[in-house]
Amino acid sequence: MTEKHPEMSDMPDVKTDSIVFGMGCFWGAEKRLSEVPGVLDVESGYAGGDDTQAGYYEVLGLEKLIQMGKSNKRNHAEVIKVTFNPALVNLETLMIKFWENHNPTQGDRQGNDVGTNYRSVIYTKSDAQLTLANQTRDTYQTALSKAGLGKITTEIAPLRNYIAAEEYHQDYLKKNPNGYCGLGGTGVAYPSEHSTAKTHPLLNATDLNKTRQLIVFEAEDCPFCAKFKEEVMNTWQSEVPIIATLNPNPPKGWTLEKALFATPTIVLFEDGKEVSRFTGYNGDKERFWKWLGFRLLTPEQRHIAFEQGTEYAFTGSHLDEKRPGTFVDPITGAALFRSDTKFNSGTGWPSFFNPVEGSIVEVVDKSHGMIRTEVRSASSGIHLGHVFDDGPAPTYKRYCINGNVLKFVPDADAQKSTAK
Incomplete structure (x- = not known):
């Protein structure tokens, strides 16, 4: 549970409201919504399933049975319960944040996480919330369709069987930053004055090296992205071209092997297709260069570079090189x-x-x-x-x-x- 805002203890008469969102893994969702001014508390949990009692491993276990065709039970989704002060932030603003900060078109998955427990959801506690959820969905669908994205698959329904998640899941990314920030979503802004998202253009494939190109997928206000740029990109001399983008999608005609889930993610493309990726950065330059080296070097070179190998005398390159x-x-x-x-x-x-x-x-x-x-x-x-x-x-x-x-x-x- 996000550390409670002072208003919740210092002003007991403050009127609060709450809404439950599912945006895939609840760790990133909790971080994103807790940053919104007026949000008083964000709690990770499970909701929308048939069981009235469940924990993390029960949810994972049921999902495994569902995927194997051995259970017809409705599983819980990983969710966050957002408690907010309506006088400081309205519900529409929170729903806009919900739509913009994940990809609601992926069905039973979000990024690398696959399963019904990672479905996109809005669980409401009143008819007014339900109506607004459907209205904002339709509005955002218009923007997504215009951008060439698919149909929204978000489940919108009254809340049932909410269960708070275990303590170690609360404030998880604050406890375990691990060198990455949560991804910002589809890159498509919600068409409203309440939207703070910026629409960032796709990279133009004609400006890139299709044979071999590195693309750094970043997010705004991501300190790990800034760290990677300062420590690696600003002194870049490698023969492989590198470029950064705030749009989470590849250039038109290029393909990612799977959706991104965090930034920075550095993806190596060859012939316009992803061949490898490096996710997260927290000053571990040697690990990054080793990752890239395994793609660029021959097996013989890798043996020398990473296993302290030695080439046979008089067999290596450049022995007779005398040019300036x-x-x-x-x-x-x-x-x-x-x-x-x-x-x-x-x-x-x-x-x-x-x-x-x-x-x-x-x-x-x-x-x-x-x-x-x-x-x-x-x-x-x-x-x-x-x-x-x-x-x-x-x-x-x-x-x-x-x-x-x-x-x-x-x-x-x-x-x-x-x-x-």
């Missing part, structure tokens, strides 16, 4: 070594006497019965090789690097002269 240029991280594109620090060590691996400042980190490696100094990329955390104290002046260091986890980028002048 920069050797970069194959995932992030960040500079690692300049070619003017490369020398022939005779070892069979590309060797350098100095890295680009700040580009690597050194870690003690006690594997294979030896004590060595491992070299990793500072940007992605991948394994590159080892450093030894037998190199040339001026550093007398030999950075012995696996060539297969280096990408070479010639200097612009070198590229021009090669093209002539």
Whole structure:
């Protein structure tokens, strides 16, 4: 249950009202509605089913039987009971928030959550509430149809058999933020002066790289989205293009494998189809780059990068590369070594006497019965090789690097002269 608003204790004569909404998983729904000024309390619960007593595992268990065709009972939906002060916020405003903050066209599901217990619902306690629910549904259907979306499947009915959820489900996203924010819905604004949602245009597919493109699906007022942008996107150098959008839908003609349920969600598209996604971000850059690396690198490269593998001597890439240029991280594109620090060590691996400042980190490696100094990329955390104290002046260091986890980028002048 959301922490009660001071009005509920300090002003006992305040008149309150309540309404029950189901928007899929009640965690995100609770967070969204609790942010509305005038809402005094939001409680997660179960409602609309045949059982008068049930808990989380009973609801999940019944749903399993329903999906197996072994029960005809009506299951509860995960819901939130919203208690509000009508003098501060009217019911229509709350219903607009309901429509805009989830996808009411998905039937018995919401995003990744599938089942009758995740259906979209409005459960009312008066004829006036029931009438307004139907009116707002019809109004929003007009906006959805105009945007090319399907028919609303929301169940609208008088409330029955409401049961408060277990304490650990109350204020769940406040207790467990986990690096993501709840998704904002379909991206279609309710046609009313009470709507605060902004209609964000779809990305234009012609502006994107259909072969391979990263799209970051964001939400407004999402601190984790801002964190990802600050720590990753603002210094983006990877060869894979990346773009952010506040619209939860892919470009026209492109397809998501499944609906989004949280932001930020970073989706990798190849040939206009989703091939992988990374959901949530809370400063875990290395985990993000590893996710992307598994899509970009070959099996041999992945073995080196993520399993501290080593290529056989004289078999890797770039051993004889002498052109002016920069050797970069194959995932992030960040500079690692300049070619003017490369020398022939005779070892069979590309060797350098100095890295680009700040580009690597050194870690003690006690594997294979030896004590060595491992070299990793500072940007992605991948394994590159080892450093030894037998190199040339001026550093007398030999950075012995696996060539297969280096990408070479010639200097612009070198590229021009090669093209002539």
